Amino acid sequence: MTTAQLHIGQTIRFDGNPTADGISAAIHDSRGALLVESGRISELGDADALHRANPQAQVIDHGDGIIVPGFVDAHVHYPQTAIVASWGKRLIDWLNDYTFPEEMRLADESYANEIAGRYLDLVLSNGTTTVCSYATIHPESVNAFFNAANTRGMRVAAGKTCMDRNAPEGLTDTAQSAYDDSKALLQRWHGTGRLDYVITPRFSPTSTPEQLEALGALWAEHPECLMQTHLSEQTDEIAWVRSLFPDARDYLDTYEAFGLLGKRGLYGHAIHLEQRERDRLRETGAALVHCPTSNTFIGSGLFDMDGLLREGQRIGLATDTGGGSSFSMLRTMAAAYEIGQLRGRALHASELLWLGTSGSAAALHMQGKIGNLAKGLEADFNVLDLAATPALAQRTQRADDIWEAIFATIMLGDDRTIKETWVGGQKAGATS
Incomplete structure (x- = not known):
């Protein structure tokens, strides 16, 4: 006993x-x-x-x-551990020059195991007990992360990142393989110990409509799962999305049209939102994840914390490792305060601590398990x-x-x- x-x-x-x-x-x-x-x-x-x-x-x-x-970190990319704090790029160049080459390395199971263990030890040393992470397209990267978390007894969420266009050949799947791999990983890991599987299209520019539709179908089959992606991080990204989806009403519509908008959806960044997007996100109860160190480091913009809170949006907080420049949720809270100041909203210490614990837990629908x-x-x-x-x-x-x-x-x-x-x-x- x-x-x-x-x-x-x-x-x-x-x-x-x-x-x-x-x-x-x-x-x-x-x-x-x-x-x-x-x-x-x-x-x-x-x-x-x-x-x-x-x-x-x-x-x-x-x-x-x-x-x-x-601390609960609601949006991370554990495969980017080794490239954190890489100099001087906007989002799309940063992905091509740093992120994609590094993520290709995680096809090697031993390297994926090494990075997963290092990442989780780093965040534990910074007081983070739960993360919601993107993996890479490789099932090995998901297995490595869940095995490492299970060994440490951590409650985590993660999923295979799906991309079938606008990425290197060694880092793309297909609509069918994204569905099949994700489903197999979901069936293997979801609900095992303290592990949750997350359906994970990286973002609209790297998924064809066929892949988004396949992942929307998978989410409809498993509505108990979270779904994570990126939304309106940078203005040039939004312009790119508009060119790829000319019939979409806005960026959010590229997800909504394929069944990828819902209460258990997690939308990272969400800086440059149009009013329709804000309304639909609030109506569906989806979660927005604020990544302040990443937003300043990559020059994305200033999250409208005050306006979104007053609208009643569900908001979590995240490091966005490795676009974010720190593994520390304390540093992330500090950056959220600094961005709030620039937007005219001085967050109180209790609000910052809540965002990094209970708020993020609620965004992940884990408020009955952790965060308080x-x-x-x-x-x-x-x-x-x-x-x-x-x-x-x-x-x-x-x-x-x-x-x-x-x-x-x-x-x-x-x-x-x-x-x-x-x-x-x-x-x-x-x-x-």
Whole structure:
């Protein structure tokens, strides 16, 4: 029988959505605790009361450390791990010069295994416990990622990237093989352990109408799955889409026309949206995934966080590794704040933390499993050290309240700030 663990420290949890309900939806307990049993949070509350009620539990006292939900990264490309921070390109050139050559290498199963393991260890060291990732066209790249995640006990989602045009010969499939490979991988992996399969057309320019139609049919057969793609990242990309789909009403219509718009759809970037697109995304309950470090690094534009939140859009947050320039969700939260400032919306620390945990979990339809500290959820959480560096210690000491300290941690923190990461009630080896 597994011994219950009582984790004691400061805790932050959410009773609602701070972006809609106000900062009171984020609750800080200066001496809280989590009781973890069989990989789940069975109780949480006052540390002394929980200790008295559970004298048999193994006490793990984190001192002044702040226990927060594990970070959830809603849009990544794990195959791009080795080319992160590549210099000086716009999206289409960046794909051709850096991304596609690297992704071709993952046809080699041993290389795919190497990159998958390295990527997951990197994100765990940065406090990310769940990611939603694109693989490559190669089934080996999907198998490598799911095997690596399963070994680490992580809840992840991923899928084979499908492309049958406008990509190198060694990196294209067909409409039929995309359907067949995706279906076989879905049947092998979806729902195994903590793994979810995601139907994954890269984006409209690299899929023919026939491939989009085939993947739309697959999604209709398996509506329980997520579907991920890209939408309106750059203006020259939108012009390219318009030339490839002259009869489409807009970029979103290139997905909608083929059954690739729905509640469990994830649309990365979504910067340059037309009003019809915004309306349809909201009506269907689809999720938009904000990738701020990528948007600035590749020069894509500024996401309209304030306007989209006020419309009631479902929004997640992501690093977009490797278009994004960091594996850190803390850095990603900081970049979201900076872009918000440029758009006239200064996001509060509670909103930033919510976007990188509960918000992203909700975008992935995993809010009943991860993304918060709550009874019954899986025990994925981080312990933050607010004095991890001299600069952070100095700023934390001057903070007037917990949210000022958390904001400084978001702006100044890095992997050193992640004192410990726990995945399914087990301490992650990459941070021990």
